[in-house]
Amino acid sequence: MLRSQGLTPLATDLDPSRVAPRCAGTVTRALRPFLHGRRGILACLCMASVVLLAPDAAVGGTETHPEADRSLRAPATWQLPSVPQVMRVLSLRDYNTRVVVVGTMLLGAGAGIIGTFLLLRKRALMADALSHAALPGIALAFIVLEAAGLSGKSRFGLLSGALVFGAAGVGAVLMIRRWTRVKEDAALAIVLSVFFGLGVALLGVIQRMATGNAAGLEAFIYGKTASMLFSDAVWIGAVAGVVMVVCGMFFKEFTLLCFDQDFAGTQGRSGLLLDTLMLGLAVLITVIGLQAVGLILIVALLVIPPAAARFWTHRLPVMAVIAAGFGALSGLLGASVSALAPRLPAGAIIILVAALLFGVSLLFAPARGFLSTAWQRFRLERKVGQQHVLRALFESGEPLVQQAQGKPGAAAAAGPVPFAALLAQRSWSPATLRRLLAAARRAGLTRRDGDDAYHLTDAGLAAARRAVRNHRLWELYLLTHAEVATSHVDHNADALEDVLDPTLVAQLEETLAAQHPHLAAATGPAGEGPAVAAAVPPSPHRLPGQGAQDVPAGRAGNVSGRR
Amino acid sequence: MIDTHAATDVTSTDTPAVSRGGLPLDRVPLAVHDLTVAYYRKPVLWDVDFEAPEGKLIAIVGPNGAGKSTLIKAALDLVPRTSGRVLFYGKPYRRQRQLIGYVPQRESVDWDFPVTALDVVVMGRYGQVGWCRPVGRQHREAARAALEHVGMGDFAGRQISQLSGGQQQRVFLARALAQDARLYFMDEPFAGVDAATEKAIVRILHELRSGGRTVIAVHHDLQTVPEYFDHVLLVNLRVVAAGPTASTFTSENLQKTFGGRLTLLDQAAHALASRR
Ligand SMILES: Nc1ncnc2c1ncn2[C@@H]1O[C@H](COP(=O)(O)OP(=O)(O)OP(=O)(O)O)[C@@H](O)[C@H]1O
Ligand SMILES: [Mg+2]
Numbered sequence: 050m051l052r053s054q055g056l057t058p059l060a061t062d063l064d065p066s067r068v069a070p071r072c073a074g075t076v077t078r079a080l081r082p083f084l085h086g087r088r089g090i091l092a093c094l095c096m097a098s099v100v101l102l103a104p105d106a107a108v109g110g111t112e113t114h115p116e117a118d119r120s121l122r123a124p125a126t127w128q129l130p131s132v133p134q135v136m137r138v139l140s141l142r143d144y145n146t147r148v149v150v151v152g153t154m155l156l157g158a159g160a161g162i163i164g165t166f167l168l169l170r171k172r173a174l175m176a177d178a179l180s181h182a183a184l185p186g187i188a189l190a191f192i193v194l195e196a197a198g199l200s201g202k203s204r205f206g207l208l209s210g211a212l213v214f215g216a217a218g219v220g221a222v223l224m225i226r227r228w229t230r231v232k233e234d235a236a237l238a239i240v241l242s243v244f245f246g247l248g249v250a251l252l253g254v255i256q257r258m259a260t261g262n263a264a265g266l267e268a269f270i271y272g273k274t275a276s277m278l279f280s281d282a283v284w285i286g287a288v289a290g291v292v293m294v295v296c297g298m299f300f301k302e303f304t305l306l307c308f309d310q311d312f313a314g315t316q317g318r319s320g321l322l323l324d325t326l327m328l329g330l331a332v333l334i335t336v337i338g339l340q341a342v343g344l345i346l347i348v349a350l351l352v353i354p355p356a357a358a359r360f361w362t363h364r365l366p367v368m369a370v371i372a373a374g375f376g377a378l379s380g381l382l383g384a385s386v387s388a389l390a391p392r393l394p395a396g397a398i399i400i401l402v403a404a405l406l407f408g409v410s411l412l413f414a415p416a417r418g419f420l421s422t423a424w425q426r427f428r429l430e431r432k433v434g435q436q437h438v439l440r441a442l443f444e445s446g447e448p449l450v451q452q453a454q455g456k457p458g459a460a461a462a463a464g465p466v467p468f469a470a471l472l473a474q475r476s477w478s479p480a481t482l483r484r485l486l487a488a489a490r491r492a493g494l495t496r497r498d499g500d501d502a503y504h505l506t507d508a509g510l511a512a513a514r515r516a517v518r519n520h521r522l523w524e525l526y527l528l529t530h531a532e533v534a535t536s537h538v539d540h541n542a543d544a545l546e547d548v549l550d551p552t553l554v555a556q557l558e559e560t561l562a563a564q565h566p567h568l569a570a571a572t573g574p575a576g577e578g579p580a581v582a583a584a585v586p587p588s589p590h591r592l593p594g595q596g597a598q599d600v601p602a603g604r605a606g607n608v609s610g611r612r
Numbered sequence: 613m614i615d616t617h618a619a620t621d622v623t624s625t626d627t628p629a630v631s632r633g634g635l636p637l638d639r640v641p642l643a644v645h646d647l648t649v650a651y652y653r654k655p656v657l658w659d660v661d662f663e664a665p666e667g668k669l670i671a672i673v674g675p676n677g678a679g680k681s682t683l684i685k686a687a688l689d690l691v692p693r694t695s696g697r698v699l700f701y702g703k704p705y706r707r708q709r710q711l712i713g714y715v716p717q718r719e720s721v722d723w724d725f726p727v728t729a730l731d732v733v734v735m736g737r738y739g740q741v742g743w744c745r746p747v748g749r750q751h752r753e754a755a756r757a758a759l760e761h762v763g764m765g766d767f768a769g770r771q772i773s774q775l776s777g778g779q780q781q782r783v784f785l786a787r788a789l790a791q792d793a794r795l796y797f798m799d800e801p802f803a804g805v806d807a808a809t810e811k812a813i814v815r816i817l818h819e820l821r822s823g824g825r826t827v828i829a830v831h832h833d834l835q836t837v838p839e840y841f842d843h844v845l846l847v848n849l850r851v852v853a854a855g856p857t858a859s860t861f862t863s864e865n866l867q868k869t870f871g872g873r874l875t876l877l878d879q880a881a882h883a884l885a886s887r888r
Contacts, residue, residue, distance in 0.1 A: 169725065169726070171722075230652065298744045299743075299744060301738060301741075301746075301747065302738075302743065302744075304727065304731075304735075305735050305738060307725070308721060308722070308725050308727060308732070308735070309716070309720070309721045309735070311685070311688075311690050311714070311716055311720060312714060312716060312735065312787075314688070314689065314690055315688055315690075315709060315712065315713075315714045315739075316709070316735070316736075316738045316739040317706075317709045317710075317739050318738070318743075359726065362726065363726050363727075363728070363771040364726055364727070364728070365725075365726045365727055365731075368726050
C-alpha cells in the first residue's frame with residue numbers, strides 16, 4: 050500500500066542501491082523473528098523507512114549545509130508555483146523538501162498504525178488529551194533549562210518534558226477511570242483542560258522571563274513542519290519504526306485487547322500491560338509529532354487515517370496497513386503542497402489532506418462507503434421490483450401461459466393484464482407499480498396494450514419464468530430445509546443453482562412436481578439455457594394476490610446487509 | 613493435552629490438599645471460600661462458599677442483579693475481590709488460566725469490529741499460541757473445527773457484525789471450545805437463541821460433560837434447569853443453596869432465592885411436577 054503510494058518512486062530517486070541493501074539486510078535479519086506471514090507487510094514499511102532515510106548520508110547532506118535551498122521554498126509573495134518548482138518538489142530533489150516529506154510520511158504511517166488500535170479501543174480522544182497534557186511539560190522543561198543556564202531551545206530537553214507530561218496525562222485519565230466513578234469521556238475532558246490550562250499559565254510565566262528564546266515554543270502548539278531538520282526526521286523515523294515493529298509483534302494481543310478485554314485477561318494477556326504498551330506508543334508518536342503538526346492537530350493524524358481506512362475493509366490487518374498508507378499519503382501531499390505554497394502551514398494542510406482522504410473513503414470506498422452501499426441498495430431494490438412485476442404478470446395468466454408453453458407467441462397467450470389487477474396483487478402504490486412497469490418496458494420485458502393493460506414480451510416471459518421458478522424453488526427449499534436455510538439466505542441468488550448443489554436443486558424440482566403432478570408443465574422452450582428450459586414448478590403456497598407471504602422479498606431484504 | 617497440564621500442575625502449594633468435601637483439591641474444578649465482592653462501597657456478593665463437583669453441568673440461578681456475572685468475573689480475576697479465595701484445581705487462577713474457558717455475555721463486546729468469525733474463534737487459542745507469535749496452521753484448524761462444531765462452519769469468513777445474535781452467541785461458544793479447557797464458565801449461553809440452537813448448545817454441553825469437562829453456566833429459564841443441569845447454585849447476593857438439582861432445586865429454595873415472585877415459582881413448580 051505504502052509503496053504503491055509513493056515510496057517506491059522516492060526510493061528509486063534516491064538511488065537506494067548504494068545504501069539500501071546493507072540496511073535492508075540488517076533490518077530484515079533483526080526483524081525476522083517477529084515479522085511473519087501477513088505481518089511481512091510491516092517489515093516492508095520498516096525497511097522502506099530505513100531505505101528512505103539512509104541515503105542522506107550517501108547524498109552527503111548534513112544538517113547545516115543546505116540552508117541555501119530554503120530560498121527556493123519561500124518566495125516573498127504568494128504566487129502560483131511554476132512548473133519547475135512543482136517538478137522539483139515532486140521529485141524530491143530539494144534536500145529540505147525531502148527531509149520534510151519523508152519525516153511527515155513516516156509520522157503519518159506510524160500514527161496511522163497505532164491510531165488504528167486507539168480507534169478500535171475507543172480511545173481516539175486519548176491522543177488529544179495526551180498531546181494537550183504535553184504542553185506544561187514543554188513549558189516546564191523550558192523554564193528548567195533556562196534556569197539552569199542552558200538553552201531553552203534544546204529539543205531533547207523539551208521533548209523529554211513533553212514525554213513525561215504526556216504520559217502523566219494518560220496515567221491520570223486511566224487512574225480517574227479506574228479508581229473513581231467518573232466516566233472516561235469526563236476524565237479525558239478534565240485532564241485535557243487542566244493540563245492545557247497549566248501549560249498556558251506556564252507560557253505566561255515564560256513570557257515574563259523575557260529571555261528572547263520563547264518564540265520557538267509556539268511551534269509546539271501550531272506545529273512548524275517546514276523547519277524540520279534531518280535529525281528530526283531521523284527521530285520520527287526511529288519512533289515510527291518502533292511503533293510499527295511493536296504493533297507487528299503484538300498485533301494479535303492488541304487485537305484481542307481491543308475486541309474483548311475481559312477475554313484477553315482469561316488468555317493470560319494482562320490488559321494493564323498491553324494498555325500501557327499501546328498508550329506508550331501513542332505517547333511516543335504524539336510527542337515526536339508535536340513539532341511537526343502541533344499539539345492541537347496531532348490527534349487528527351492518529352484518528353482520521355484509521356477512521357478512513359475502516360471504510361475500505363473488514364479486516365484489521367488490512368485496515369492498519371491502509372491507515373498507515375493514508376497517514377503517509379497525507380504527509381506526502383501535505384508537505385508537498387506547503388513546500389509549494391510556503392504561506393500555508395504544513396500541519397494544517399496535512400490534516401486537510403487526511404480529511405480529504407476521509408471524505409473520499411466515506412463516499413467511495415467499496416466496502417462500507419456511502420455511495421457503494423447506496424448503489425447496491427438501489428440496484429437490489431430495482432431488481433426485486435422488477436422481479437415482482439414479472440411474477441405478478443406471469444402469475445396472473447399462469448394457467449394459460451403454461452398451456453401455451455413452447456409454442457410461438459406463447460407470451461401473448463395470457464392476454465393483457467389490466468393495471469388494476471396487477472395493483473391488487475401486492476401492496477404496492479400505483480406510482481411504484483407504474484414506475485416498475487415503465488422500467489420493465491424500457492428493458493423490453495413488457496408491452497403495454499391500448500387501455501392500461503400489460504403483457505410480457507417473449508424475453509419478458511423467459512425472465513419471468515426464471516424468476517418464478519427460482520422463487521418457488523426457494524420457497525420449497527426454505528420449507529423443506531428450514532434448519533440449514535438460514536446459512537444460505539445471505540446469498541443474493543439469481544438462481545438457486547448458484548447457491549445450492551445441482552442434485553439438491555433437482556431433488557427440489559422433483560418434490561414440487563410430485564406434490565402437484567397436474568400442475569407441473571412438461572417442457573420449456575428449447576435453447577434458453579437450463580434455468581429457463583426447466584419447467585416452472587407450481588407455487589407451494591397461495592399466490593401473492595391471495596395474500597400469501599412473500600419469502601424471497603424478505604430474503605432479498607437481508608441481502609443489503611451483506612458484506 | 614489436558615492431562616499433561618494436570619500432571620504438571622499437581623505439584624503442591626501452600627494450600628490444603630483436601631477440600632471440604634474430602635476430595636483432593638486438585639480434583640475440585642472450582643473452590644470458592646468466603647468470597648465477598650463489592651463495586652465501590654456496595655457489596656454485591658457476600659461470603660460465597662462453593663465447591664463445584666468435577667464433570668458436571670452446573671447452573672447458577674438467581675434474579676437479575678443477584679451477582680451471578682459478578683461471581684464469575686471475581687473468580688476469573690476480572691473484578692477485584694474484597695475478600696476470599698478462589699482456587700481452580702487447587703491453584704489460584706493465574707496459574708490455571710489454560711484450563712479455564714470463559715463465554716462472556718454477548719453484549720460485552722462491540723460486534724462492529726473488523727474481524728471475521730474465525731478470527732474471533734482463533735482468539736480462544738491465543739493462550740496456547742504464546743505472546744508475539746503467529747497463529748499456526750494447527751490452531752487455525754482447531755478454531756475452524758470448533759466453528760463447525762457449533763454449526764457455524766459456513767460463517768467462518770463472515771464479518772462479525774453481519775451475524776445474528778444467536779450466531780454471535782455460538783461464535784463465542786466456539787471460541788471457548790477452541791480453547792479446549794477443563795472448566796468452562798458461560799454467562800447466559802442461552803440468551804436470545806432459538807429452540808434449535810438451544811438444543812445444539814445443550815448437546816455440546818453434554819459432549820463436554822462426557823469428556824470429563826465441568827461447565828458452570830448462568831441460566832435464567834427455570835423450567836429447563838432440571839432438564840439441562842446436574843447441579844445448581846442458587847444465588848441472591850449470597851449463596852442460597854447449592855447441590856444436586858434433584859435435592860436443591862426445590863420450590864422452597866426458589867422461594868428464598870426469588871422472594872415472592874410467584875409467577876416464576878409457579879412455572880418452576882410446573883416444570884418440577886412434569887418431571888416427576
Ligand atoms: N461495573 C459495575 N459497577 C457498579 N456496580 C455494578 C457493576 N456491575 C454490576 N454491578 C452491580 O452489581 C450487582 C450484580 O450485578 P451482576 O451483573 O453480577 O448481576 P447478574 O446476576 O449477572 O444479573 P443479570 O441476570 O441481570 O445478568 C447489580 O446490582 C449491579 O447493579
Ligand atoms: Mg449477568
